[in-house]
Amino acid sequence: MKQGRHRISLSDLPGLMEVYSSLRERFGHRDWWPGDTPFEIIVGAILTQNTAWKNVEKAIANLKREKVLSVAAMRRIPQDHLAELIRSSGYFNQKAIKLKAFISFLDEHYSGSIAKMAKAPLETLRHHLLEVKGIGPETADSILLYALNKPIFVIDAYTKRLLQRHHYFDKEPTYHEAQEFFERNLPANLDLFNDYHAQIVAVGHHYCKPKPRCEGCPLEHLPHRSE
DNA sequence: CTCCCGGTGA
């Protein structure tokens, strides 16, 4: 680890593309965010808020079994019934409201059509999505990238932690700071943005946890704090 | 900052 009297500066650190290569070499290309339709991915993005994906899978399965995983069906189903189906994802009452809020948003702005929505420009879409109650920056960007194939870099808790622990930031960056950092230092490539976020989630899940487990981490060789 | 809330794995 490169150290001296001086604080580690950006120029001492590997570029983001090298970081990506190290992760990718370890984890392989991730088949991130499986989903049969864009709508299923959007629903997953809302349900997975502060919730382990495992618990979301059950909820999605319930929605499929009850044939509620379409815009029309979700518009029709009563909110309390919807809440029961997604119980396993936690915060089920709030999330039922959020799903309904998204449907209303879709109806108002895009005549209830995901396809029409997908044609809107990224910035317009992001601005509109953030107006929806229950959709914050991470959920909005996940929808944009994974459901609508817009080239935007998704930031999550793992990402901010990684940037701080590996000295790209002194303190934990804000969402916008982290996003700007990635987008300024990487080509705006859809598959790269897609897979990079997936790689970060993988390293965050296995190594860069709240309590770091640096042994064997694919990024162990680059400067880091193990706190 | 606190609250929302269920499941999972250590």
Place this chain on the structure above:
DNA sequence: TCACCTGGAG
């Protein structure tokens, strides 16, 4: 038992 989970609102 308990921390954590592919956050967001008030």
